[in-house]
Amino acid sequence: MTSSNPMRHQRAAWAFMGPGVLLVLLAMYIPVVYTIYLSLTDYTGLGTPNFIGLQNYVTMFRDPAFLTSLMNTAIWVVGTLVVPVGMGLLVAYLTFGLKGGSWLRIPFLIPYALSGVAIGVVFNFIFQNGGALSQALTFLGVPGAQTHWLEVAPLNTVVMILASSWQGIGVNALLFVVGLQSIPKEPLEAARIDGASGWRLFTTMVWPMLRPSTTIVVGLSIVNSLKTFDIVETMTQGGPNRVSETLGVTMYTDTFQSDQYGLGSAVAILLTIITVAASVIYLRRQLTIGDASGKGEVAEA
Amino acid sequence: MISRIVRYVVLGLLGIFWLLPIYLLLANASKSNGSFSGTQLWSAGNFADFWSNVIAVFTTTDIGSGLGASTIYAIVAPVIAVVLGAFVGFAVIVLKLKHGFVWFFVVFCGTVFPIQMMVIPWFSFSANTGLYDTIVGMIIIYSIVALPFSAFVMRNFFSGISESVFEASVVDGANVWQIFRRIYLPMSVSALVVVFILQATWVWNDFLLSLILTQSTARPVMPLLNALQGTEGGGPGYTVTLTAALLVSLPTAALFLFTQRFFQKGLALGQY
Numbered sequence: 001m002t003s004s005n006p007m008r009h010q011r012a013a014w015a016f017m018g019p020g021v022l023l024v025l026l027a028m029y030i031p032v033v034y035t036i037y038l039s040l041t042d043y044t045g046l047g048t049p050n051f052i053g054l055q056n057y058v059t060m061f062r063d064p065a066f067l068t069s070l071m072n073t074a075i076w077v078v079g080t081l082v083v084p085v086g087m088g089l090l091v092a093y094l095t096f097g098l099k100g101g102s103w104l105r106i107p108f109l110i111p112y113a114l115s116g117v118a119i120g121v122v123f124n125f126i127f128q129n130g131g132a133l134s135q136a137l138t139f140l141g142v143p144g145a146q147t148h149w150l151e152v153a154p155l156n157t158v159v160m161i162l163a164s165s166w167q168g169i170g171v172n173a174l175l176f177v178v179g180l181q182s183i184p185k186e187p188l189e190a191a192r193i194d195g196a197s198g199w200r201l202f203t204t205m206v207w208p209m210l211r212p213s214t215t216i217v218v219g220l221s222i223v224n225s226l227k228t229f230d231i232v233e234t235m236t237q238g239g240p241n242r243v244s245e246t247l248g249v250t251m252y253t254d255t256f257q258s259d260q261y262g263l264g265s266a267v268a269i270l271l272t273i274i275t276v277a278a279s280v281i282y283l284r285r286q287l288t289i290g291d292a293s294g295k296g297e298v299a300e301a
Numbered sequence: 302m303i304s305r306i307v308r309y310v311v312l313g314l315l316g317i318f319w320l321l322p323i324y325l326l327l328a329n330a331s332k333s334n335g336s337f338s339g340t341q342l343w344s345a346g347n348f349a350d351f352w353s354n355v356i357a358v359f360t361t362t363d364i365g366s367g368l369g370a371s372t373i374y375a376i377v378a379p380v381i382a383v384v385l386g387a388f389v390g391f392a393v394i395v396l397k398l399k400h401g402f403v404w405f406f407v408v409f410c411g412t413v414f415p416i417q418m419m420v421i422p423w424f425s426f427s428a429n430t431g432l433y434d435t436i437v438g439m440i441i442i443y444s445i446v447a448l449p450f451s452a453f454v455m456r457n458f459f460s461g462i463s464e465s466v467f468e469a470s471v472v473d474g475a476n477v478w479q480i481f482r483r484i485y486l487p488m489s490v491s492a493l494v495v496v497f498i499l500q501a502t503w504v505w506n507d508f509l510l511s512l513i514l515t516q517s518t519a520r521p522v523m524p525l526l527n528a529l530q531g532t533e534g535g536g537p538g539y540t541v542t543l544t545a546a547l548l549v550s551l552p553t554a555a556l557f558l559f560t561q562r563f564f565q566k567g568l569a570l571g572q573y
Contacts (some may be wrong), residue, residue: 012477013396020389020408020452027445028411031422038421045425091315093306104309107316109561110323113554114546115506117523121530121546122326125342125539132325132342139343166322198304227415230508234527248509251417256513261421268417275415 032272039265049262056266065242066267069250072157073226076246079161080168085217087165088172089210093202095173098181106176108170116167120234123163124150127235150236153243160244163278164231172217180206180214222278226271247271330544354544354568363517363525364545371505371521371549373436378443379451379500383493385444387450391481394459395467405456411449420513427514434516442510447500458492459485498560502553522549 039056041049060066091108095101111119126132127149137145150156183206191205207214229248232238238245238253245253247267255264331346333353359365389408393401421482423442424433432438470480486493505520508523515524529542 009396009477010399013392013398013401016388016396016481017392017398017401017404020448021404021446023385024408024411027423027442028414028419029407032414034422035418048536074541078562091312094312097313098305098308104312106314109557110320110554113557114550115523115553117506117508118550119544121526121542124530125329125543126322126325135342149572162340166319171318186499200508227417230523233512248415248417252509252513255421256424265421268415272415272418276413278472279413279466287415292436 035265035268038261039269041262043261044259045261052262056262059263060266060270065245066250068153068243069238069245069267072244073228073246074156074223075154075157075160076228077222079158080164080221081218083161083165084168084172085221088169088177088217091173092167092176092180093206096177105170105173108173110170111167112170114167116164119163119167120231123160123166123231124148124235126161127159127163146268150244151240156236156244160231160235163235164225164228168221172221173215176210176213179210182212183209195288211232219278223275226275226278247274303571309447326543326547329540330547332540334538334540350540351544354541355548357541358545358548362541362545363520364522364529364548366550367520367522367525370436370439370519371523372552374439374443374499374521375505378440378504379447379497381440381444381513382447382451382500383447383455385495386453387455387481387486387489387493389448389452390455390457390459391485393456395462395480395485396477405452408452409449411445412453416446416509420510424513433514434519436519439511439514439519439521442514443504443507446510447503451496451500454492454496455489458489462488494560498556502556505553 038049040051040053042052042055043049064193091105095104098104114122124131129148129151133149134145134147137143147155149159187209188201188205191201196204227248228246229252231244232244232249233252236244238249242253248271251264251267251271254260254267325342328345331341331348331351333350389405392398393405398404406437427433427435427438427442432441465483466488467480470484475483505521506523507521508527511521512524512527515521526542528544529545
């Protein structure tokens with residue numbers, strides 16, 4: 001019988017699976033464990049690491065730069081939820097079902113093609129003292145031209161969140177549009193006939209049915225904002241005097257600028273714990289996609 | 302009807318506002334450092350100055366060599382990751398590896414850790430093995446970072462292909478490798494392309510890894526672009542820096558424009 005009992009292919013299966021598993025174990029899991037170990041040492045990048053227990057964690061939580069960074073990261077998460085998610089939804093809702101709607105979304109998608117570093121360069125140019133924004137404010141006669149946008153905390157963090165939002169809205173709008181397209185038309189029509197419209201139609205019908213998209217957008221926004229690095233490192237390097245650092249920048253600065261590898265590892269671990277906790281929100285959904293709802297999602301592409 | 306007009310007006314105004322930074326980028330990349338007095342940032346530039354800025358980017362900065370390195374990374378690493386990811390998906394779904402989901406989960410969890418959690422050992426390891434600041438070292442690390450996500454997409458894709466395809470191929474006498482190479486790989490071109498595009502964009506735009514793991518020879522464009530900013534005075538000046546920012550954004554912008562449909566599919570998958 002040529003019954004193709006798949007169990008006959010276990011050895012072949014391992015030949016295919018082996019390289020991937022091996023690489024991930026060697027290059028990702030072992031480094032993770034090693035970073036945990038380093039966080040318990042006084043390693044400076046040279047010599048041998050000495051075990052010092054939880055000292056780095058004590059130092060970390062007493063370090064004003066770290067506490068500021070933690071606070072800034074929280075501001076980033078909240079800011080990213082309010083501005084890019086909220087505006088992404090607005091743009092999606094306004095363009096959805098509108099003739100030429102996909103064209104009207106293009107201005108919001110263009111920034112997505114830029115890297116974090118390029119955005120940092122452009123917005124440095126806009127927000128620097130005497131930069132494009134100051135000149136525009138002077139020209140329009142609006143007060144604020146003398147503001148040092150990037151030098152005062154927490155204003156510099158807010159400004160950088162806006163720069164990052166400028167990029168993020170288009171993608172979120174796109175994800176919300178996909179969600180809006182998947183909402184069945186009949187209940188909406190029924191609600192419309194019953195007299196619901198505008199804001200009421202949105203809050204009672206559309207918003208609840210958008211939940212799957214919202215979960216993804218919110219989950220992604222939280223995780224990505226927790227890991228913020230590029231824009232801050234490009235625009236302020238976390239300064240002045242470390243007031244605009246995020247956890248990602250603090251980890252980099254502690255480790256690679258101050259050679260405090262142990263402390264940097266401790267920051268990395270805290271960042272990882274927070275990120276993983278946040279990831280669980282949408283990770284569960286992501287993993288079930290392959291089993292049920294999203295089977296054909298890639299297949300259609 | 303009125304609400305329609307309001308929607309057009311709101312979207313139009315917002316859209317114009319959104320394009321202002323792009324306008325500033327283009328306008329000031331098209332000015333010479335001489336005419337760039339610092340007080341005329343909103344006026345338009347001209348093409349001749351833009352062209353001389355482009356030449357300045359290639360003759361006075363390292364961006365040219367960075368573009369070479371970035372191109373290599375953004376093509377080679379995603380290809381390796383896509384193939385290895387397809388291996389994983391094939392083993393788990395088609396060959397029904399025992400405890401396949403557990404092993405898949407082990408691979409997938411690689412995307413969960415922030416890079417900060419692994420980068421110190423990578424830095425030490427590459428410094429000790431001579432892989433630091435080498436093209437090969439960067440290709441290896443980018444391939445591995447991109448692997449879990451490719452495995453995730455390819456597993457999803459293969460789970461949508463009927464099992465009878467595999468059974469029929471076995472009956473026809475094909476061996477497992479032939480089935481993968483001749484049947485499953487050609488069937489999954491669209492998924493492979495989605496993964497490739499997303500990962501190529503990610504590699505091209507990477508800043509954190511290349512900042513830590515390279516110094517000069519193997520340095521791609523993003524850390525080089527960032528470094529142009531700090532060199533005011535002795536550096537190339539803002540108009541050339543903006544031109545460089547524009548130039549390094551063109552490849553991803555082109556990729557994005559030509560493959561928007563793929564991007565949308567990929568976005569729905571959640572990583573970006």
